[in-house]
Amino acid sequence: MPGAERGQFSEAARAAFEREPFTVAPASDRMGLRLSGPILERLSRAELRSHGVAPGTVQVPPGGNPVVLAADCQTTGGYPKLAQIASVDLPLLGQARPGDRIWFRTIALAQAQRLDLERERELARLEQGIRLAASRGDSQIRDVQEAYSP
Structure with a gap:
């Protein structure tokens, strides 16, 4: 900008x-x-x-x-x-x-704000997908979650 x-x-x-x-x-x-x-x-x-x-x-x-x-x-x-x-x-x-x-x-600032919002939505969808895979028992996903959990 x-x-x-x-x-x-x-x-x-x-x-x-x-x-x-x-x-x-x-x-x-x-x-x-x-x-x-x-x-x-x-x-x-x-x-x-x-x-x-x-x-x-x-x-x-x-x-x-x-x-x-x-x-x-x-x-x-x-x-x-x-x-x-x-x-x-x-x-x-x-x-x-x-x-x-x-x-x-x-x-423009409005376009930058739209791009930031799109990224936040993509990250939320990714997080939701990881949670879903973990709840289904995907062991690789569980391993990754455990490695990065606080």
């Missing part, structure tokens, strides 16, 4: 963000996925005050290579926010390894 400071980036940078692939850099960690790819230029170099960020925020430091904030990210940051990753896609980003290629596509 568009970030709060999206308007601070050139039209060419916004277009490149959606058309070009980015590669996960080796310096990535649980705080953020550092990406290499097209340099995303800002229209202004004005300093920003620190402001709130969350996992999935796409910040762009002065060098122009975006950073997608991850699970252990800080709570505030001072780089412009180009985008916010939909929460439904955060587990996919958590599995990204150095060298993996990532493409971005802008969606």
Whole structure:
């Protein structure tokens, strides 16, 4: 979804963000996925005050290579926010390894919310299926349930 400071980036940078692939850099960690790819230029170099960020925020430091904030990210940051990753896609980003290629596509908040709801429904159906199989005596399902029960 568009970030709060999206308007601070050139039209060419916004277009490149959606058309070009980015590669996960080796310096990535649980705080953020550092990406290499097209340099995303800002229209202004004005300093920003620190402001709130969350996992999935796409910040762009002065060098122009975006950073997608991850699970252990800080709570505030001072780089412009180009985008916010939909929460439904955060587990996919958590599995990204150095060298993996990532493409971005802008969606509306309503679409992100629909995708999240669909995922929750799929997980509920999966849980229901596991419970049904366990109640029928499927020993493999029971073994898995026992291994992951608190």
